Amino acid sequence: MLPRPQDDVRESPAANKNSDARSLLRFITCGSVDDGKSTLLGRLLHDLEAVPEDQLATLATDSKRHGTTGAALDMALLVDGLEAEKAQGITIDVAYRFFSTDRRKFIAADTPGHEEYTRNMVTAASTADLAILLVDSTKGLLPQTRRHAFVASLLGVRHVVLAVNKIDIQGYEPAPFRAIVDDFAAICEHLSFATVQAIPISARAGVNLISRSEHTPWYEGPTLLEHLENVVIDRPYGERPFRFPVQMISRRDADFRGFAGTIASGSISVGDEIIVPRTGQQSRIASIVTYDGSLPEASEGQAVTLVLNDHIDVSRGDILADPVDRPRLSEQFQAHVIWFDAVALMAGRGYRLKTETDMVDCTITAIVHMIDIESYAPCLVTTIAMNQIAVCNIATQRPLTFDSYSANRATGNFILIDRATNKTVGAGMIDFPLRRALNLHWQSIDINAEARSSLKHHRSAVVWLTGFSGSGKSTIANQIERRLHAAGRHTYLLDGDNIRHGLNKDLGFTDEDRVENIRRIAEVARLMADAGLIVLVSFISPFASERAMARSLVREGSFVEVFVDTPLEECIRRDPKGLYKKALRGEIAHFTGISSPYERPESPEVYLNTLEAASAELADKVCDYLEANVICQ
Template sequence: MLSIPPHDIEARLAEHDNKSILRFITCGSVDDGKSTLIGRLLYDAKLIFEDQLANLGRVGVANGEEIDLSLLLDGLEAEREQGITIDVAYRYFATSKRKFIVADTPGHEEYTRNMVTGASTADLAVILIDGRQGILQQTRRHSCIASLLGIRHVVLAVNKIDLVDFRQQVFDEIVADYLAFARELGFASIRPIPISARYGDNVVSASANTSWYKGPALLEYLETVQVDPPTQEKPFRFPVQLVLRPNADFRGYAGQAASGHVTVGDPVVVAKSGQRTTVKAIVTYDGNLERAGEGEAVTLVLADEVDASRGNMLVAPAARPFVADQFQAHVIWFDASPMFPGRSYILRTETDSVSATVTTLKHQVNVNSFAREAAKSLQMNEVGVCNISTQVPIAFDAYKDNRATGNFIIVDRVTNATVGAGLIDFPLRRADNVHWQAFEVNKAARSAMKSQRATVLWFTGLSGSGKSTIGNALDRILHARGKHTYLLDGDNVRHGLNRDLGFTEEDRVENIRRVAEVAKLMADAGLIVLVSFISPFRDERRMARELMDEGEFIEIFVDTPIEECARRDPKGLYEKALAGKIANFTGVSSPYEVPESPELHLKTVEVDPVALALKIEEFLDQRMEEK
């Protein structure tokens, strides 16, 4: 048995630890051969263990059948059944020259979110193109996303060169097309390589079938490509994940250094508050450290007690991140339901989670031409430039300066699904000029003077359901009792404040956003605000609720069957909608999302509107007694 002297083992381990690491992804369109390429690379480089080979189903190899090398990467049962990549598959391997982390990403358009995940930490992208197909839209989309995510080096792998008879002309034409297309993407290097992932041509070693190609094989290039190192170390960023307080004598801030380094005794600043302190100790499970750097998970003990909970960052005093509640970002949309400005989402950064709204969609980026195109919404897999407003300020860097602290995801408030990802460009400086002004006469004082509780009564239901009729009756009843009220009606508001809005889904979202802000101001004045709007979407009603103080928003579902609404048809709208003369009419050609848990559910069929208004009055009186 071969034995290695201990000093040789230590030397080899030290040599291995000192090798550089290249993180790269494979991407491209469906069936371009991404998984097969990585499988072939590992197989030909003898980097696959025998038990892994056994799992590939080698029963027929002796009879001339081929090993399906893509199965090394496609680990999910659904992937093997369909012959596609769905999730991101990571593989770690090393050669004598370098260590590698490769992310095999899906080609299907519906799994673009997984491609974004794989690309977010990569230094280089291997973009595959089927030699028979040429450049496809998904090739362009993945190239555009790779550029947005900060990847600066590309290998253009023209695959299946064997299926076009190894012709140089095919290769040259594809390369010329791609270079012309990618000119605007800002890649530092693009290395074209003709390959056959199935048979291994130019994957690990040069192929005799492409004698006209004089460049390196793929593995040789990956071993030697110089990924530009940062010109200088990034500033210290330590997102706080958890505050540890096992006893009264210890308070530590646990997390992982996102960038830079810190040493015991170094000054640090709490990003959001600006509080200054110094690092007293750097604690780990294995003992204390004198220094911690990027990627290390540690607990920092500070010299002073500061307010630095989860969602905050400890940072270098001389290079602080931005702290703002408005910024511009590139957004990649994942969800089948489009993104609309004005709709409320949850925005999550490295450690923070806040309510956020896309205030403006400035333009959509055409992934084919990179032209900036006007748009009112972002559809699935589209890229746009947006202004975003968060409910409270967050700490961040520009993505180009720091990937870890410059990215975020967008989460649907109802389903908790990740519906988008964003890369922060810069804060909006107007946020520095706009601050809350505190007044001595507040909502409580105004409400007390009126002997009432500020309330927003939000009537929602189909057109013709009776919202305005019930609201008007309630307004008369409350006015007679000396209450201070105001009725906001959908039609009346569209004559002034919202006269510029139509009835598309995007305009309806903006319609409700504006009205909700007005209702909030009126509630701040201590009024009882009656809002009578169809407001067909749950997201917008939820957004309106969250603008108000706890218990201030009362959702009233005026429940009338559409058949009854059409029979009443007080404005003749249903007749026109059913005849196709009115587009985007709620209940006919546009959906109405029924409230799930309204405070009041009013069924109007054969019930007098005044009786329903009295029922609301009784509900309000009970609330006042409970106060």
């Protein structure tokens, strides 16, 4: 699921019929830094007399403290609500404002222009119908202008107002306005906007916002408000197929079992057929329950509880759908990904993928290309940096039910979460399933890990030793295996250097290759543990995300992270292979601890301080932990 505003509300056709017939328009203001987004929205609210008296009084006080307009009111401060925003004169968070005219109701979102806050712009654009893209007429189209235009188009915003601001500074001359309009027209060839309306404005002076200005007689189009009130937003509620993501199973008593959620698209009536794509089971709608009573039918945007005629397998995360026009079900798909994190996206790295109601582990199997924000052309890259946009192939650990984002925003979006930090690191829009995934199915096998372990009279485990090069991992791992072998335990030792002579000899030592190195070893360790072995893995494995991925592959309680903690200075002093000397001379690139980072484990099952005990004693500590907590049946 794309990040959603907390106060987000969807327009319900039924609600409009019962209350206010005016339509609702959601719009955002976006663009580069200091292009006047907050000033425009503040001025619009002020001139519409949509600002309460107490807020006007606060605005006067804030303008004296933080304003940039001299003695005049600084309209930007009406929507820059955070103290940090007022002090710095920038927008950080998304500011939502609700107002209305006689013709229409509006939900406006003022989004930040700074590149590092692109994620906040994504949040607002994910539910917007229209974007007001501001451009400073003295600067023209900037990289962030292009990025916001592309993101808005990618997120399904189909209508855009090109608000060419600060036209007063240009002496109200038409040439700068027309040049920017021409430049933007070239951009739009790569985008999917349905309508584009260019308007010359001065947000500070209120020019062409509500009334037409005498300063721009050469402009014959609508004012900003006229366009916002009259632009036609097509919401074909009855045309899109029925989609109902199940958010909760409702069991108010022993005889009632309903499925609660919000209708993502289409409509449903009592007696209609539905299907659960995950299982293929079908049923009919027995009743549609709401807080105010039962309904004969319901439409997109309504929160309801659906009761079925049959007791079929439905869980949170499932989607109830039209059996004639079903969503896709696949473990692999291609998607556009907007990356938020300072740590780059790399192919082979695993994340948690969260949709509207479901969560599943996934792997970025390939970066198809990155989008060059200047030309919108595809570029071949190996990593994706913060705020870049890429097309990626993604594989999930189990089949996911989805639509393409272009067909359905609600069932085609997701966010990516770092497994180690639980941070939201990216947002994605699904393009299509990958065909090769349709031919792959799990083969049922009768003999499982428990059955294999029982023959060996101990439970399987993955013992993952991590630490700097020269920390003593291999020495300790070797001694652990000797003790376990002497005790009759079935083991196998996977050592980093040994594996690079065979399975991983095609990999180098860049961050991307290190990620792939650990991914392969984690899969091998999983298979060996499934065979009933105690698998000892001795790898530097510098990244917490990959260690978390390795843990996720095996059953709970069978992964033991062992942190072999030796200070970097001591490892450099030991330098058993002479690698640190070469790395310090710059002869080895991407060397952990010197030119590549190491992320220390925060809570390993076993902590080994090699300066306080000999390797034999440390090996005993690991064996004692395994016997007491993991491998004894």
